[in-house]
Amino acid sequence: MKKVTKPLQVGDIVKFKPGYGYGRGYVRIKSIRGRFCNLCGIFGGRIIEKSVVLDHLENAEAEWYSAWQKTDSYLCM
Numbered sequence: 371m372k373k374v375t376k377p378l379q380v381g382d383i384v385k386f387k388p389g390y391g392y393g394r395g396y397v398r399i400k401s402i403r404g405r406f407c408n409l410c411g412i413f414g415g416r417i418i419e420k421s422v423v424l425d426h427l428e429n430a431e432a433e434w435y436s437a438w439q440k441t442d443s444y445l446c447m
Contacts, residue, residue, distance in 0.1 A: 378402070378424055383412060383431040390426040394419075396434045399427075 378384060382399050385391070397409040400417055402424070409419040412434070438444055 375429065378407070378427060378429060382429055383434045384409075384427040385430040385433075387426055387428050396430055 378399060380399050380402055383396055384399060385396050386394060396412060397418065398412050400408045400410040400415075405424050406421045407424055407427070408417045409422055410417050
């Protein structure tokens with residue numbers, strides 16, 4: 371049975387699927403136009419990647435949050 375996933379939306383935290391993205395980490399979707407999107411940093415607003423095909427991305431919000439909870443920045447809050 372295939373896993374059902376919700377479509378990616380503006381504001382989602384994503385990562386590139388294996389074979390795409392050249393090792394870039396987690397990013398946030400800034401805007402979507404058709405089957406392309408612009409990406410920005412998790413906490414910043416400046417666009418860092420333009421015209422990325424949505425099929426090359428996968429949702430990674432839970433994975434990112436789990437890793438973020440273990441960082442010094444999070445633990446010092």
